[in-house]
Amino acid sequence: xxxxxxxxxxxxxxxxxxxxxxxxxxxxxxxxxxxxxxxxxxxxxxxxxxxxxxxxxxxxxxxxxxxxxxxxxxxxxxxxxxxxxxxxxxxxxxxxxxxxxxxxxxxxxxxxxxxxxxxxxxxxxxxxxxxxxxxxxxxxxxxxxxxxxxxxxxxxxxxxxxxxxxxxxxxxxxxxxxxxxxxxxxxxxxxxxxxxxxxxxxxxxxxxxxxxxxxxxxxxxxxxxxxxxxxxxxxxxxxxxxxxxxxxxxxxxxxxxxxxxxxxxxxxxxxxxxxxxxxxxxxxxxxxxxxxxxxxxxxxxxxxxxxxxxxxxxxxxxxxxxxxxxxxxxxxxxxxxxxxxxxxxxxxxxxxxxxxxxxxxxxxxxxxxxxxxxxxxxxxxxxxxxxxxxxxxxxxxxxxxxxxxxxxxxxxxxxxxxxxxxxxxxxxxxxxxxxxxxxxxxxxxxxxxxxxxxxxxxxxxxxxxxxxxxxxxxxxxxxxxxxxxxxxxxxxxxxxxxxxxxxxxxx
Ligand code: B12
Numbered sequence: 099x100x101x102x103x104x105x106x107x108x109x110x111x112x113x114x115x116x117x118x119x120x121x122x123x124x125x126x127x128x129x130x131x132x133x134x135x136x137x138x139x140x141x142x143x144x145x146x147x148x149x150x151x152x153x154x155x156x157x158x159x160x161x162x163x164x165x166x167x168x169x170x171x172x173x174x175x176x177x178x179x180x181x182x183x184x185x186x187x188x189x190x191x192x193x194x195x196x197x198x199x200x201x202x203x204x205x206x207x208x209x210x211x212x213x214x215x216x217x218x219x220x221x222x223x224x225x226x227x228x229x230x231x232x233x234x235x236x237x238x239x240x241x242x243x244x245x246x247x248x249x250x251x252x253x254x255x256x257x258x259x260x261x262x263x264x265x266x267x268x269x270x271x272x273x274x275x276x277x278x279x280x281x282x283x284x285x286x287x288x289x290x291x292x293x294x295x296x297x298x299x300x301x302x303x304x305x306x307x308x309x310x311x312x313x314x315x316x317x318x319x320x321x322x323x324x325x326x327x328x329x330x331x332x333x334x335x336x337x338x339x340x341x342x343x344x345x346x347x348x349x350x351x352x353x354x355x356x357x358x359x360x361x362x363x364x365x366x367x368x369x370x371x372x373x374x375x376x377x378x379x380x381x382x383x384x385x386x387x388x389x390x391x392x393x394x395x396x397x398x399x400x401x402x403x404x405x406x407x408x409x410x411x412x413x414x415x416x417x418x419x420x421x422x423x424x425x426x427x428x429x430x431x432x433x434x435x436x437x438x439x440x441x442x443x444x445x446x447x448x449x450x451x452x453x454x455x456x457x458x459x460x461x462x463x464x465x466x467x468x469x470x471x472x473x474x475x476x477x478x479x480x481x482x483x484x485x486x487x488x489x490x491x492x493x494x495x496x497x498x499x500x501x502x503x504x505x506x507x508x509x510x511x512x513x514x515x516x517x518x519x520x521x522x523x524x525x526x527x528x529x530x531x532x533x534x535x536x537x538x539x540x541x542x543x544x545x546x547x548x549x550x551x552x553x554x555x556x557x558x559x560x561x562x563x564x565x566x567x568x569x570x571x572x573x574x575x576x577x578x579x580x581x582x583x584x585x586x587x588x589x590x591x592x593x594x595x596x597x598x599x600x601x602x603x604x605x
Pocket of ligand 1 (some may be wrong): 114118162166171199203206342538
């Protein structure tokens, strides 16, 4: 069959994400004998025209839409992307009768709700490779794909959905550069993205990784396979910057270590970064191995630096482990961005102070790491099938009728929102190393920054320079001037409306 895959994600800022998921599916479909084309809308200026010319020249028999982000997951400054995806579906419908299949992490999180909202034909949740190929086989035979794990469809308005089995034991290279023009991403500061495993065995209360997205069972890619993918990208496509996109890169640690050791032994050199590092067991020896492999930066996701909150978030971490990782980092030259989720279950003003004190001491006051940063996000997004959903339901933040596409949030009832937002804003005014969710407002400007930075040979990923930029804003008084003045009121109104809707629905 002729299969057109479309990457609908158009976030073209310094966090631009090459459509690696769509590339996985494209490689699998091509491997099954289909004729495949991937249309990447990320940097396309005239979307309607790009769609029209691709559909008329390729004449697809099936169209698959990769939907990564439902929204920006930011309570201080929310943006939804569902409307954009709906427009793409409508535009495709006007051009062809080919069935439309939704996939990607956005589709996995809310399969039924997204299928209804976008009025597509099918939805695929979880791993796309085997499921999409199985779906194509059914469609090629003219059958309605009933009962396939991970596939959903609407029949007379009723959702028929079989949850994904996450049975794909291992997975191969998505051959990203075969499908995607990586030049544009690289100019924005983004890298070639690599996944070394799927599944997450942690138990964080809010998280969807071990549920809808990847399941709990760890599916590790053989280290030799991972390094062969990197080597091919270096040698064949001249790529020098890579980013690992695992949920948690350094767990299981032995698998991660083997990948790093293989990279160290390789004759070529490249630069690496990763999101989703846990501070657990991040000691000097492991950091040296990372450095030797070519790591210069990474993101760490402890979420809190208060023991009671780490417990209630289900992180399985203690502050002393965070502090140990911070002191192992002292004296090194890594750039580290720490992520904290403020305001989840159990958070109080005192525990916020504890986290800020940790940031002041170990991030702002760090001796050695280059440009350390801490991002403090406020509020927790509530997704179905997580333990947070049950907590939020008990406390009246969500109810049986809540639609997860409606950006549902949880904020600890022990907090006065005004005071909590002020705690974060004050920390950001005092320390250039502190970013708060509101700063995302200025992310769009990073495209311009990337163009200038690239011309002056700035090091990737470009977020490593955020602290320097903030220092300039603080010195010129601009950061105070631009601080979010009525963020607290807006959040209060949003949360009050969400709770009122739950009360109205439950009578
Ligand atoms: C790594 C990562 C990042 C990195 C990205 C680095 C980079 N250069 O790519 C960083 C930290 C920069 C980042 C930023 C953001 N991220 Co992020 N990120 C992830 C993470 C951990 C992995 C994504 C990934 O690459 N996976 C690997 C690929 C192979 O998997 P996949 O895309 O899901 O594809 C598979 C299936 O979905 C399916 N599939 C995909 N497409 C299609 C298409 C069809 C037709 C079919 C049938 C199947 C299919 O098959 C694929 C292979 O099995 C996910 C969480 C997760 N565990 O998935 C969050 C996640 C994708 N991010 C998310 C969000 C919200 C964001 C931000 C908007 C946050 C922010 N406010 O800045 C930004 C957006 C950036 C952007 N430009 O889009 C959300 C998206 C969903 C949502 N809640 O809206 C996720 C799911 C986390 C979450 N639970 O909230 N992110």
